[in-house]
Amino acid sequence: MADHSMDTFQFVVVGGGIAGVTCVEQLSSDFPSARVALITAASHIKAVTNFKQVFQTLEKFDVEERPSSALQEKFPNVTVIQSAVGGLCADTHTLQTEDGRSVGYDKLCICSGARPKLLTQNQPYVLGVRDTDSVQELQKRLSSAKRIVVVGNGGIALELVFEVGGCEVVWVVKDKAIGNTFFDAGAAHFLIPSLEAQRPARDAVCKRARYTTEEAPDGDLHTFTASGSLRRQGSGPTDTGSALGPDWHEGFLLRGAEQTSQGVRVEYECGVKEIFTSSDHLRPPPESDYGSWPVYVQLTNGKTVGCDFIVSATGVVPNTDAFLPGNDFALAVDGGLRVDEHMMTSEPDVYAAGDVCTAGWEPSPLWQQMRLWTQARQMGWYAGRCMAACVLTQPIELDFCFELFSHITKFFNYKVVILGKFNAQGLGADHELLVRCTKGHEYVKVVLREGKMVGAVLIGETDLEETFENLILNQMDLTPYKDELLNPNIDIEDYFD
Incomplete structure (x- = not known):
């Protein structure tokens, strides 16, 4: 009773x-x-x-x-x-x-x-990843999988595609670049080689330039687009479990059925139009990619992909x-x-x-x-x-932690620090970007507005986070230092001591 x-x-x-x-x-x-x-x-x-x-x-x-x-x-x-x-x-x-x-x-x-915003309800081949139970279910299903489709472009999708081995991953991304909740096209370009099996050799520091372009042509490192989307993504089949913590994939072996790593194929600027199984009568004409699979995903770009199951990582609802x-x-x-x-x-x-x-x-x-x-x-x-x-x-006054947005995380084995208006959110055309990129080593982007630093993205062991946090908080005019700000030969911490 x-x-x-x-x-x-x-x-x-x-x-x-x-x-x-x-x-x-x-x-x-x-x-x-x-x-x-x-x-x-x-x-x-x-x-x-x-x-x-x-x-x-x-x-x-x-x-x-x-x-x-x-x-x-x-x-x-x-x-x-x-x-x-x-x-x-x-x-x-x-x-x-x-x-x-x-x-x-x-x-x-x-x-x-928040609860997961699943692609579709009651579809046995669609799995969300949000809590520990759903990761265990993912682990179980992966063990016999040869190909999975991951839909979504936030934190969980980013971590997932990097961690999964032993099966082919088709990653469906609605944007022009991966991870645009956290990154711009330049940072995405820097991270993409990590998805390929062979890590690239380190290159010399590439020439720095200033970028204020809004649109990002595919694969072009020298233009950047601001992201309007602000959402930690994640998704799951249950409402009871709390969301996963940082480094949630540690302690889970996410391996597919194949002996070797099969790599990641990214389908950009598209979404899911239809999900169906071979028993459905909706089958579009077969394609070379078709084969015999438990479930098929028809994408808005016209392609149809067969796979063992689909991971939905498309955002959350409070x-x-x-x-x-x-x-x-x-x-x-x-x-x-x-x-x-x-x-x-x-x-x-x-x-x-x-x-x-x-x-x-x-x-x-x-x-x-x-x-x-x-x-x-x-x-x-x-x-x-x-x-x-x-x-x-x-x-009681609003706490200081709400003064400056700051977040430390890890993507593709790189330390990632994001500060302030790191993607020039809400700044319109009224900003400029400074970028330094060393392939396979680090990516540094600074957002300036009227000569003052208002945001930054730091990927890799840059050791710049403390200095940049101070420069953003104290809103110092950096116009005189702009050309030296990202010069790798200058110790910037000493500069502003």
Whole structure:
């Protein structure tokens, strides 16, 4: 029998991902004797470990999956309720869980994350990758696969195509270049050789030039296009698991059925028109690429590709469904719960953090929201502090981490640091780019506006992140130094000491 009595907590947090767990940890350390509940549908939570503040806004950490009991052991005032949320009545400050419990709260923080936007529902040959369960399913299916089709151009797709071996990968990308959530065409051009089996030999530093062109002809390193798309992509078959952490593929052997690596074929500027199996009567005329496969993908460029299965990594949708009925939440254009500069939603005493929410404040000119690990941690931590400040009636200012967008990650075995308006987001034609590229070694791009640095992309061991972070934050006029800024023979750190 379900217990229908009401259990009330001072703080309730929904979601066992990075944002939710960080929020609970922050609240528990601020209020060690307050009753705090974490409601999560999964049996495991995601915890931040090895956290390191690298510079002023740049941070690095690992993500570990742990049993939810670990949280209760660390914080005795925390109760973990393992169930999905069935509904919320914001007026009465009550949550219903799917297993029939009523949970009351003084303050609530919704950190329910985002769910995958799958190419198609209920298609057994389409697999999403978002949480640990879906990676295990991917691993299982890969072991007998000879060819897979990966659809999507964000972080998960980028990592996946690089990690998968022993089968052919056809990568369907809607843009002119790979990874345009994070990169421009020049960076994509730099990374492409890593997808081929033989790593290229290092070349000398190529001549630097300034680029302000908006369009990128195929394969041309010397023109750049700004990306309008801001989304951490990921996708999965279940709604229960939290999204994967950085380096999620470590510890998983992603091998296909073939003995040797079969390489990656990229189909640019196209999408999926139709997915069908050999038993369907939709078959278009056979092509040389056809063969006998379990499933076929007809692309918008007219090609049809047969494969063993399809990986859908085409973005996420904020997970708000359980909270909207009967309440009056303001939503952003992308479907996220709109939050103000104190992470508050439009409903009283209800906060939100991480992928489920959308920043509704006037952002700093150097920051933008992207649904990434770093921001889930920052928002969860800051939401916890805002809830505490409200209870203690203390003023709180928007945290410094929202001053400058910064993210460290790894793609194709290269360290990648992105700062500020790294793809000239929202700058229109009013910017110039400086680029330095050493094939197989490093790629450095700087975005300048009116002589001041407003963004940067650093791929490889460049050691420039601290200097560039400072130059962006202090908005120094770099016009006199422009020609020397990326000169490899000048030690730039000493220059601006």
